[in-house]
Amino acid sequence: LCCECGQFHLLLDNHLYNFQDEVDDELICHICLQPLLQPMDTPCGHTYCFKCLENFMQEYNFCPMDRKKLSFQQCHKSSLLVRNLLDKLIVFCPFKAECQQTMQRCELEAHLQNRCPGFKKYKSELQRKKNPISKGKEDPPTKVETNTPKDPEVPSGGSSLVAESSAAAVVSLGIAEPGLVNPAFEETEEGESLISKGNYRTSLVAETTTIEIHREDPEEELGMRIVGGKDTPLGNIVVQEVLRDSVIAADGRIAPGDHILEVNGVNISSVTHCQAVSFLRHPGPVLHLMVLQEKGFSNKTAQQDSTSATNREVIHVTLIKRDRSEPLGIKLIRKTDEAGIFILDLLEGGLAAKNGKLSRNDRVLSINGQDLRQGTPEAAAQIIQTTESRVNFVVLRQPGIQLSDLVEDGSTSNNSSSSSNGGSPVHHRRRLDQNHYRRKSTYQKGYVNHEKTVAIKKEPKESLGITIGGGRDNKNKLPIYVTSVQPIGCLFRDGRIKRGDVLLSINGIDLTHLNYYEAVSALKSNAASHSVVLKALEILSLNSTEPSLDIKEQGFSWSPLWITWLGLPSYLHFCQDIVLSKGNLESWGFSIVGGFEESKGNQPFFIKTIVPGTPAFRDRKLKCGDEIVAVNGVPAIGMSNSELIPMLKEQKNKVTLTVVSWPGSLV
Numbered sequence: 104l105c106c107e108c109g110q111f112h113l114l115l116d117n118h119l120y121n122f123q124d125e126v127d128d129e130l131i132c133h134i135c136l137q138p139l140l141q142p143m144d145t146p147c148g149h150t151y152c153f154k155c156l157e158n159f160m161q162e163y164n165f166c167p168m169d170r171k172k173l174s175f176q177q178c179h180k181s182s183l184l185v186r187n188l189l190d191k192l193i194v195f196c197p198f199k200a201e202c203q204q205t206m207q208r209c210e211l212e213a214h215l216q217n218r219c220p221g222f223k224k225y226k227s228e229l230q231r232k233k234n235p236i237s238k239g240k241e242d243p244p245t246k247v248e249t250n251t252p253k254d255p256e257v258p259s260g261g262s263s264l265v266a267e268s269s270a271a272a273v274v275s276l277g278i279a280e281p282g283l284v285n286p287a288f289e290e291t292e293e294g295e296s297l298i299s300k301g302n303y304r305t306s307l308v309a310e311t312t313t314i315e316i317h318r319e320d321p322e323e324e325l326g327m328r329i330v331g332g333k334d335t336p337l338g339n340i341v342v343q344e345v346l347r348d349s350v351i352a353a354d355g356r357i358a359p360g361d362h363i364l365e366v367n368g369v370n371i372s373s374v375t376h377c378q379a380v381s382f383l384r385h386p387g388p389v390l391h392l393m394v395l396q397e398k399g400f401s402n403k404t405a406q407q408d409s410t411s412a413t414n415r416e417v418i419h420v421t422l423i424k425r426d427r428s429e430p431l432g433i434k435l436i437r438k439t440d441e442a443g444i445f446i447l448d449l450l451e452g453g454l455a456a457k458n459g460k461l462s463r464n465d466r467v468l469s470i471n472g473q474d475l476r477q478g479t480p481e482a483a484a485q486i487i488q489t490t491e492s493r494v495n496f497v498v499l500r501q502p503g504i505q506l507s508d509l510v511e512d513g514s515t516s517n518n519s520s521s522s523s524n525g526g527s528p529v530h531h532r533r534r535l536d537q538n539h540y541r542r543k544s545t546y547q548k549g550y551v552n553h554e555k556t557v558a559i560k561k562e563p564k565e566s567l568g569i570t571i572g573g574g575r576d577n578k579n580k581l582p583i584y585v586t587s588v589q590p591i592g593c594l595f596r597d598g599r600i601k602r603g604d605v606l607l608s609i610n611g612i613d614l615t616h617l618n619y620y621e622a623v624s625a626l627k628s629n630a631a632s633h634s635v636v637l638k639a640l641e642i643l644s645l646n647s648t649e650p651s652l653d654i655k656e657q658g659f660s661w662s663p664l665w666i667t668w669l670g671l672p673s674y675l676h677f678c679q680d681i682v683l684s685k686g687n688l689e690s691w692g693f694s695i696v697g698g699f700e701e702s703k704g705n706q707p708f709f710i711k712t713i714v715p716g717t718p719a720f721r722d723r724k725l726k727c728g729d730e731i732v733a734v735n736g737v738p739a740i741g742m743s744n745s746e747l748i749p750m751l752k753e754q755k756n757k758v759t760l761t762v763v764s765w766p767g768s769l770v
Contacts, residue, residue, distance in 0.1 A: 107212045109197040109222060111437050112479050117154050119481065123193040123205050130189060134159055134167055135485075139189050142181035147171045150181055198222055309397045309417045311364070314356050316390040325383065325390070327351045328767030329363070330665050330728030332376030336697040336706050338495070339364075339372055339472070340379045341727045342394075343665075343767035357394060360713050360727055364472075365393035372472030376666040376768065383770035397714055416500040417468070420460040423493055431455045431487065431494070435467065435480040442477050443467065446498070465498040492702065552670060554607070557600055557637045561593040567630045568592010569600065572662060574619030579766045580677035581668075582606075583614050583622045585639075586661055593635075600639060603663050605675065607638040615675060640675075642667045665728065668765035669707070676763045678732055681725055684757050685718040691751065691758065692717020693725060698744040707731075708739050708747060710762075726764060733761035 104111055108118035117140050126138045134155035141153035149168045151159075159167060160175040180186075190209035196202040198221020206214055215222045316325065326349020331337035340363045345351050364372045366382040367390065374382070422431055432453015435444050444467040449456040467475050470486045471494060487494055568589040573581035583606045594600045606614050606622070610629045614622050629635060642663070683691060694712035699705050708731040713719050731739055734750055735758060751758065 104225065106215065109211070109215050109219075110479075111442075113477050113482070116479075116482070117152055119479070120192075120208060120211070121195040121197060121199075123195060126192060130185075130192075138192060139181075139185075142185055142189065143178045144181050145173055146177050147173070150185070196221065198225065309395055311393060311395050312356070314354070314392045314394060316350060316354055316392065318350055318388055318390070321388045322386040323350060325349065325351050325770050327357065328665070328769055329379065329383065330376075330709075330767045331711075332379055332666065333373050334375045335666065335669070335709070337709050337711050337728065338696070339711075340374075340376075341711065343726050343728045346769075357392070358396070360397060360715075362395040363392060364395055365391075367391050370472060370474065372469070376664065380664060380768045380770055397712065418460070418465070418498050418500055420458070420496045420498065421493055422454060422458060422496070424454075424490065427488070427491055429454070433461065435483055437480060441466075444475055444478055444480055444483055461496065461498065462500065465500055468497040468499055469495075470497075471495050551643050552672065553641045553643055555599065555639055555641060557594075557597065557639065559593055559597050559635045559637075560633065561630075561635060563631055563633060565630075566592045567626060567635070568595050569626075571606065571619070571622060571626070574622055575616060575677060576618035576620075579764050580679065581766070582671070582675045583617065583619075584663060594637075600637065601641065602661070603642060603667070605640040605642070605671070607640060609637050610635060640671075642670065662766065662769055665765055665768045669730075676732075678761050678763055681722065681760045681762055682757065683718050683722055683725075683760065687755070690714070690717055691754075692719040695731065695744070695747070698739075698742055698747060700743070705741060708742075725760070725762070728767055729762045729764045731760055731762055735759050736761070 105118060108120060110119040112119055117135060117137065120138070122138065130138055132139050132142075132152040132155050133149070134151050137152075139150060139152055142150050143153050143156050144150050145156075145166050147166050147169055149166055151167070156178060157175060160173070164173065165171060166173045190207060192208045193205050194208050194211055196204050196206070196211070196214065196219055198219055201221035201224060202219050204214065204219075326346040327342055328344040328346070329340055330343045331339050331341045342357060342359050342361045342363065344359055345357060351357050362372075363379070363383075364370065366379075367385075367387075369382060371379045371382055424431075430450075430453065432450035433455045434447040434450070436447040437443070438445060446461055446463055446465045446467065448463060449461060455461050467478070467483060469475055470483055471490060473482075473486050475483055566589075568591050569585050570587045570589070571583050572586045573583045575581075585600060585602050585604045585606065587602055588595050588600060606626075608614055609626055610632070612625050612629065614625060617625065685691060692714040693710050694714075695708050696711045697706040697708040710725055710727055710729045710731065713725060713727060719725050731747075733739055734747065735754070737750070739747055
């Protein structure tokens with residue numbers, strides 16, 4: 104509880120006040136939409152709160168109102184007249200139950216410290232809870248608890264709100280994700296799904312850990328590959344692989360499947376793939392990483408006793424709004440005896456209630472990757488209200504609080520858009536026997552492919568001057584691509600072949616199915632002629648605002664970013680079959696995201712999570728970031744999440760997944 108404003112908020116956030124009268128729009132900050140605090144003027148004539156503007160300028164270089172170029176150093180304090188007008192605004196005491204006084208905003212802190220009976224009572228109650236002797240001796244605490252201002256703002260309507268959004272259950276950071284094979288979490292519209300068979304209730308246990316990595320050479324690569332990002336269906340940044348003998352491997356605490364939430368205090372749970380790579384490649388002797396690590400399934404049977412009550416569940420749910428103004432139907436509150444935000448109620452008929460994944464008394468840990476462990480309902484409301492579609496909740500379910508019966512009943516009660524018989528249309532799809540699943544590559548978000556033909560006249564002894572990577576003998580069965588263009592060869596002089604280009608053919612010889620050594624041999628033999636005709640595929644980024652990773656790659660082994668592989672046409676994909684087997688009561692142990700959505704069209708299905716101790720984990724062939732193109736020979740293209748999940752669930756003991764595996768970006 105803040106001793107200056109008497110309300111709960113993050114230490115670095117603005118103070119919160121309950122104003123008696125409506126405040127003039129001229130005195131409102133147009134970033135936080137609250138009356139100005141420590142007002143700062145911009146050269147273009149706009150005024151914002153100091154903290155709001157400071158935070159905004161860390162990400163952008165323009166004024167939020169007119170988008171004129173701006174730096175924080177150009178801004179200055181507002182005039183004394185404006186600051187005095189703001190300080191004289193009349194506010195209510197936040198402890199309205201015990202204190203009905205009003206005062207100027209600048210007088211509230213002194214009032215709380217010296218005169219407010221509500222604040223005095225709050226402090227004495229806090230002291231009593233900390234003292235186990237008085238707590239054991241007295242009965243009155245029950246009575247006092249009911250009179251204690253559990254939320255100073257409730258009377259004024261400040262801390263109880265109906266959050267706005269829409270519904271579809273999903274697990275967004277790394278636990279019980281709708282997409283994982285798990286009976287406790289059924290698939291829903293647009294999201295991940297947890298998949299499994301069985302009559303027992305399970306939950307996925309996960310922990311958030313801060314890890315400090317030390318490097319003797321500040322520019323030494325960490326030695327792990329990552330996938331994901333907000334510009335992909337995966338959403339979060341996920342570790343795909345840890346390289347042997349690397350800094351990360353020597354440390355031993357980070358494993359494939361871990362979700363990276365923060366890098367050196369910077370939240371990367373909602374950044375693009377390229378931005379995450381840039382953060383993780385930043386040189387330095389010490390690196391602080393906050394990661395979410397899944398520990399496996401915890402079976403909750405009727406025989407379990409109170410010893411399991413200490414294992415609280417972290418649950419991920421994604422609700423999807425049809426439009427920005429659609430309400431979720433969630434009431435959020437704060438408690439005086441515990442930090443954070445809690446779900447007070449789910450409004451009957453609301454989207455969250457219909458979805459059934461959230462429960463009363465769940466503690467909200469984050470929304471859309473924004474850490475709310477010390478947050479306020481107001482902060483949560485702002486995140487929800489500014490979200491266009493997907494609202495990703497991570498909540499902590501307290502011991503003894505169980506999922507509602509609605510969740511156990513299955514997907515028909517939660518998933519109005521899926522077929523009520525659990526995906527029967529899947530059975531009538533035509534099976535394809537071909538090894539490669541030819542399809543139009545529809546997922547090219549941020550990237551386009553450009554096929555080019557380069558004809559060069561050269562001296563017979565003149566080198567092409569390129570180095571290559573990939574090959575179908577490579578672990579990931581990659582096509583041949585250019586890793587460097589040396590300044591000594593004819594291709595450097597010509598300038599049209601660039602690093603990252605995929606080589607398709609040379610003088611009519613197809614390179615797309617060759618292994619590395621076969622490709623080297625073909626390039627060398629054809630380079631001996633007077634003329635060379637190369638066909639290549641160039642991958643172009645459409646986003647000019649992404650960080651330039653090439654400049655920062657000194658010291659890093661160059662290879663294309665994971666995200667650039669996603670837009671390759673399907674004839675360059677190499678599909679491989681992975682056969683998983685399990686017992687009758689086991690989960691497959693992986694979560695998926697993606698699939699057809701009306702708003703986004705066809706998206707690939709990606710493996711997001713592989714749960715420790717499950718068949719997918721033990722098999723070790725499936726990796727986070729792999730694309731599922733078929734299940735038991737039935738193509739997945741065009742399927743929605745709610746079609747593919749029942750199909751995976753109905754496989755009893757064996758399933759064949761046809762996947763395309765692209766290497767994650769090296770950091």
